[in-house]
Amino acid sequence: MEAVVLANTNEMSHEEWLQARRKGIGGSDAAAIAGLNKWKSPVGVYLEKIGQAPEEKVNSEAAYWGTMLEDVVAQEFAKRTGLKVRRRNAILQHPKHSFMFANVDRLIVGEKAGLECKTASEYLKEEWKDNEVPAEYLIQCQHYMAVTGFDYWWIAVLIGGNKFIYKKIERDEEIIQYLIQIESEFWNNHVLKKNPPMFDGSDASSDLLKAIYPTAKFDDEIELPTDATELIAKYEQAKQEEAEAAERRKEAENQLKAMLGDYEKGFAGERIVTWKNVRSSRVDTKLLKAKYPEIYQEVAKESISRRFAIK
Numbered sequence: 222m223e224a225v226v227l228a229n230t231n232e233m234s235h236e237e238w239l240q241a242r243r244k245g246i247g248g249s250d251a252a253a254i255a256g257l258n259k260w261k262s263p264v265g266v267y268l269e270k271i272g273q274a275p276e277e278k279v280n281s282e283a284a285y286w287g288t289m290l291e292d293v294v295a296q297e298f299a300k301r302t303g304l305k306v307r308r309r310n311a312i313l314q315h316p317k318h319s320f321m322f323a324n325v326d327r328l329i330v331g332e333k334a335g336l337e338c339k340t341a342s343e344y345l346k347e348e349w350k351d352n353e354v355p356a357e358y359l360i361q362c363q364h365y366m367a368v369t370g371f372d373y374w375w376i377a378v379l380i381g382g383n384k385f386i387y388k389k390i391e392r393d394e395e396i397i398q399y400l401i402q403i404e405s406e407f408w409n410n411h412v413l414k415k416n417p418p419m420f421d422g423s424d425a426s427s428d429l430l431k432a433i434y435p436t437a438k439f440d441d442e443i444e445l446p447t448d449a450t451e452l453i454a455k456y457e458q459a460k461q462e463e464a465e466a467a468e469r470r471k472e473a474e475n476q477l478k479a480m481l482g483d484y485e486k487g488f489a490g491e492r493i494v495t496w497k498n499v500r501s502s503r504v505d506t507k508l509l510k511a512k513y514p515e516i517y518q519e520v521a522k523e524s525i526s527r528r529f530a531i532k
Contacts, residue, residue, distance in 0.1 A: 222317075222370035223316065224314060226314070227245075227314040228311065228312045229310060230312060230324075242324075245314065246322060246404050247364075248324070248365055249261070251400055252358075254403055255403060257357045257360055259357070264421075265425055265426070267407075267412060271415060283342070290338075290340050294378070294379050295327050297377070301387065305331070306327040306330065307330055309325050309327070320409075321368050325337075325369075329375070332372075334371055334373050335366075335369065335375070336375045337377070339378040339379070340378065340380075345380070346384070352388065358376060362374040362376060363397055367397040372392050373389055373392055374390045375387060375388070435525070477494055477496075478496055
């Protein structure tokens with residue numbers, strides 16, 4: 222089985238590339254649909270595909286340097302492994318499931334394999350320790366193997382700008398069949414039917430809601446659908462469980478603090494418990510407003526947000 226070349230990207234503008242991507246599901250989309258992409262939710266993917274997603278912000282510094290360093294990562298991988306890599310300037314399409322796309326970073330010359338290039342912050346190094354690969358990237362590479370029919374995929378990452386690692390991901394037919402199933406269901410039952418999936422509890426969904434509905438119509442109201450009652454019950458139950466868990470956590474914390482007493486650090490087996498002195502300073506805004514109202518007005522910044530509540 223070989224992937225179909227849907228479009229060559231050599232002379233394609235960024236806008237044309239974005240338009241082409243909307244016609245199918247890519248590797249990062251697959252991770253989001255599976256609920257494993259911290260930056261994007263299933264409903265976010267849906268809105269992108271139907272052309273109703275909020276306007277994208279300018280790329281972050283991390284995304285910018287990820288793009289700039291892609292070739293550096295690919296060259297270093299080739300240097301360390303002795304494998305020859307090449308670009309594949311095309312949008313590849315699954316020969317049977319036409320909604321499955323792949324925009325791959327590199328292919329391995331002479332082998333049925335590819336390479337995904339990443340950069341990561343030093344703070345994320347634990348996600349890459351030993352044989353670990355972050356779940357969203359594992360899904361992304363399995364999606365590429367589903368589209369191309371390849372046997373394995375390499376992933377190389379530059380961590381913190383000074384640590385380079387690479388790992389081999391073997392083809393997993395069970396995961397691939399799962400991806401084909403959920404992507405088919407998403408494309409046919411949601412995108413094609415213009416039937417949005419439900420928002421989930423991810424930060425990506427919360428951020429998307431803020432972007433779509435940044436402000437409310439003042440003093441306006443609606444009658445919610447009947448299933449809102451069930452959602453309110455779920456919300457209140459979770460809130461109660463959260464409060465009970467927070468109380469149990471605080472109880473354990475206080476008892477550990479009592480054990481430490483005047484000591485800053487304590488040991489419990491292989492665990493270290495600390496209760497350190499921390500010095501901090503912050504502006505007393507009430508005092509500033511009272512004593513220097515003109516300065517307060519000059520530096521005050523008004524913002525509008527929406528507060529959720531159930532009464």
